[in-house]
Amino acid sequence: MFAQLLSDIGSLWAKYGTVYLNGIANTLILATVSTLIGCVIGFFCGILQTIPCGPGENIVKRVLLKVLRIIIRAYVEIFRGTPMILQAVFIYYGMPYFFGISFKDIWTVSIIVVSINTGAYMAESVRGGIMSIDSGQFEGAKAIGMNHWQTMLYIILPQTLRNIMPQIGNNYIINVKDTSVMFIIGFSDFFAVHKMVSGAVFKYFPSAFMEMGGYLCLTLLASFLLRRLEKKLAGKSNYELVNTDQLVMTAGTYQYPSDAGAPFDESSREYKGENQ
């Protein structure tokens, strides 16, 4: 049985190897680009949602912020609450229907759909990440005169990014797998290759076997790389002193001299000995 499976896979690979590889490449590119754009959308929504709005602000700003928050809320709820496969159909066929815009390039529409879908999830992750940052970080930044954008860009979001890295990893892996629904509008990703090849040669199981293995390899590789990135973001675990701190007293030499003492310690025997 296994011999049969192996020979089937072998023949599929010999004939369609490059097609499969091409599918993998398309899947990876779509997932990576869309996750990155989705992150940018998410962070942008995060900044907009946390613009401070006290009772002292003028009415125009308050109304604008309120409207902005409603729009972001609606965006998140709509794109989180409907299947991506339908969103793809909706946008791909809806745009020519309503606006007369048709997409010549399947890449553009695929990236748009996956990006805004990811962005909706990321917006919530980023909001959670920002909420988890100690309010002292905001106050410290405010106290040296930073405005909201500066505070967010240089202080809060870098810390948020580190905290939500596991979430971003989740989204990336989900995207690697779920971009497979884009076959519905004709995007030739890894899964679309399976449909095409197995339809042509009727070897459903061997092809599915390869697909399973391929997707698992991709996601394991992604997990591994994301862990590495997380470690890198955590920064160095040690640091070099440039010289010594003059104000900190070295433990043990000042307050609690040992019996033998040290030459530079006033209460040591050597010190007294030298003076006598």
Add this chain to the structure above:
Amino acid sequence: MSEHILEIRHLSKTFGTHAVLKDIDFTVNKGDVTTIIGASGSGKSTLLRCINLLETLTTGEILFHGQDVSKGKINSSAYRAKVGMVFQSFNLFNNLTVLSNCMIGQQKVLKIPADEAKKRALHYLNKVGMAPYINARPDQISGGQKQRVAIARALAMEPEVLLFDEPTSALDPEMVGEVLDVMKSLATKDNMTMLVVTHEMSFAREVSTHVVYMADGIIEEEGKPEKIFTNPENQRTRDFLKRILNE
């Protein structure tokens, strides 16, 4: 007569129905080292946070060089850049090194180029004895060291007045000294204008030029430290000092 930097006029602050500050009035002159003392919950920290506009005032005004900064007419970021603040919990930026903590405000708020910002940051880090630690991140240094970096960060903005919100309260007793030493040298050697909320009575007595005693959201008594500590007029001040100095 010396120059007024900050004038607090009829400031009051309520949280819901609870009045934390009631009709506070006082002035900070250039070169003053004012300490605000009083029991916990008397509104000292809230007052300091109001002065830095971290809290919105309920009524009253804050004049900075005679200009009202509390009503949002002038840019609060620009004002905060000129009024430094040192927090009880340090609030160093966890994502940046010690050096970057002292540079980021200069670069982004004051638009100072990187090499000059670095020079200035090192100058102030040297002053607080933290120059060796420029490559460390805040979670790698001790509380006293963090607070000294926080002071350097505030100084690097070259503010006209520096606010300290209980700078030693979160520190282990053995680290209090190093922070107070830095503050003392700022007051005596650099003539920095400082407004310090503190429970360190020896600092208030020896270093400050003006002492404000607060209780229940009002200023009960203020004056020279010699007078407040040796001959307070107010009965509550007397009771408070007796209680805290006998500990």
